Amino acid sequence: MSGIAVAPHLCVSMLALAVAGCLFTVAAAADTQASPEIRTIGLLVPDTGNVPDFFSGQITGVVDFALAEFNRYLHESGADWRLEVVKRDTKSDPAETLALVEELDSMGIKAFLGPATSSNLRTIQDYVAANGMVAISYASGASDLSIPDDRIFRTISDATTYANAEHALLRNDGIEEVVVVFLDDVVGRSVNHTIYEAIEADATDGISIRDTIKFHPDTGDARAVAARLGAVLAADPPVEDHARLGIVAYDYTGKVVEIIRQVAGASIPGMNDTRWYGPGLLMNELHADDAVRSFLIETDYQALSLAYRENDLNIRIDSLINDAGTFTYAAYDALFIMGNAIDMVGNATHGDAIAAAIPEAARLGHGPGLHQHIQDPLTRGSGNLFEYAGALGANIELNEAGDLARSDYTISSIVDDGFRITHRYDSTADSVHEFVLPTKMRIGILVSETGSLAEGIGIAASGAISLAAYHYNLDLAREGADWRLDIFKKDDGTYPPATLENVEAFHADGIKALIGPLTSGSTAQMMDFVNDNGMVAVGYASSSPDLALPDNIFRMRASDEKTADVYARLLHHDGITDLVIVYRDDPWGRSLNERITERASHIGGITIHPGINYAPDTSADSATDYHPVVDALKSRLSGVDMSGAAVMLFGFSEGWAIVDIARTDPALQEGRWYTFLASPDVRLSPEQISWMEKVGYSSVITRHVSNALSRHIDANIPGANFYSYHAYDALHTLADAIEQTDTSRNAEALAAAIPEAARLLPAAIGFQTALNEAGDLAGSDYHVYEMRDGAFQVRALYDHATDSLYALVSRPS
Incomplete structure (x- = not known):
């Protein structure tokens, strides 16, 4: 994989990284310098190998974000260079990691981030x-x-520091004996050793090590470990009080989930009375397994997670990256520290000088240009929420060994509906005290960052949702609220069956409230499951009239019932006598075909020829040939007077392939064309523009009323359009309903609260977002655009309040 230099204002799609959405950032003007110097560093991540699947995506995603932010900082400070990152996959293998470091060195790259694991680090x-x-x-x-x-x-x-925190927790809980179960690798052995040393060094705590049990990094040895634990508990001297026996399990690979499952099913005498402890990294995996969750609730499992102080930066990262946490923040800070050191030294190739500069670069934080971070006029209050620091929430201080000097830990317990933070370890006082973090209300986000609607709508809509979550959580923090919104994104590739799979996965994870999906096809696919399984969804783009039902699916878009009526009025006004509709064979395309056919028939005077449907592409790699569609269209129009003929085309990105075939066909140089466009701001070739002017290429597009919020979205989300505003509004509507009901899991309560939350919303779309009885946006105004003089220009306005089409103008002769 080659390195890519990211421009300061670039929006990076995070989907392939299990990330969610567009990297919104304060937009910077384009570089005025023709060619700033490029300084390159490496990034070593375990895309594959013995690490949790989500880990690589989190690290790669946050480094992409940090890189965009750092280059923005360089641009705004007038620097004459930019940072580039070359990424390599270590496969979690020490030998592979060493080979990659040698490769970076051969490329002249002397500075790099990573590797992730201690075993790989030791090798290099x-x-x-x-x-x-x-x-x-x-x-x-x-x-x-x-x-x-x-x-x-x-x-x-x-x-x-982890061992000291674990020791303090054991001491606080009155534990007298400890069994350590650990991953047999560099980190696991280190943790086992440091816990042993911490306990042995304190003769006053009354704690002793009963035994240690290791398990293999690849196999896990789950049955053997369970049997060994049973033997340890049964061995002499007998355990006097099982409630004072602590089982400390250390793992980051996920093997411990199967080990605990085996232990839970082994019926070991006294085991369910013991207390279990471990790291917080695998809490979601532990909670997802029914047997493991039940056992850990009974044994009062206490998990340690590195603590950080909430600030605007980590709130923003949380809105961009699924399950962001300490390692994600640490990677963000690592890039900024390395970048600052390179800036101080003046190059990226003098390793000695960079190493000497790093402690000071860390102490200075993120450079003077970013100490005053985002001052957002759209959130309540003024100025910054917190004194600016790194993503870890504090100024970075390295010790003599070059490591983070100190860390506190939060302590959480598994409960039925997730996990709850109850205590905090203070490393300065070496003590545990009660501590409560805001409750996280998790919702699922259904996005289409790949597939046929990704470029025009999906990526920007996903970015707007992230921006909305950031704004909402920033407001909650300013208010001192006791909860935060926790978003988790899944991409469906604009493919309805994938949407249903994602919804089923959310349901399995206990997520009941959803935003999305993007298309009507996906909405139809998931509708029954959502309604039958106690879920609720707020869509932001689906508009098929066939889905306008009083159920648990709400839509911040108006039904296309009225859109079809506007198109029919245009046909009448434009004197159309013959019509062929070409449409995508999905719920959206079929419903438009049916409604427009019905309304045009009612108007009269229009011969409606049989429509032409086509199967939509189902993957980005699809290479569908649309010549048969155009051939069928020509056949329908054969013998028709083209001066009164019209073609309506309703498709997604594949519609451009149909247009490009049609515009070069001599038989299709007359008549009028009407189509679906997400936005009038599309990039077109001179040849496309010339043909579109010839055929009066027109589209009915939702009219939004520009306001401060929509302009802010435009400034932060490249390619934003009215779908982005609807997506932003959808997130805020659901979040307000959660705030009113104090739940993200009671679909009935949320469904009852959503209409009022929508009605009161100060909407990005610019008009009141009242919902009708079907739970859809009650109505919208529309602009009718036509290609004229090289650009799409407004030729008419539909006003919803008066049900009138205004400013109709005839085509110039």
């Missing part, structure tokens, strides 16, 4: 030192890698 340590390189790891925590002057820095504290 000598090579980095011997070859004038420098690295910042964002996830390694092995304590034996805390070595001064080794050219390797870490934005994570070493395992000693």
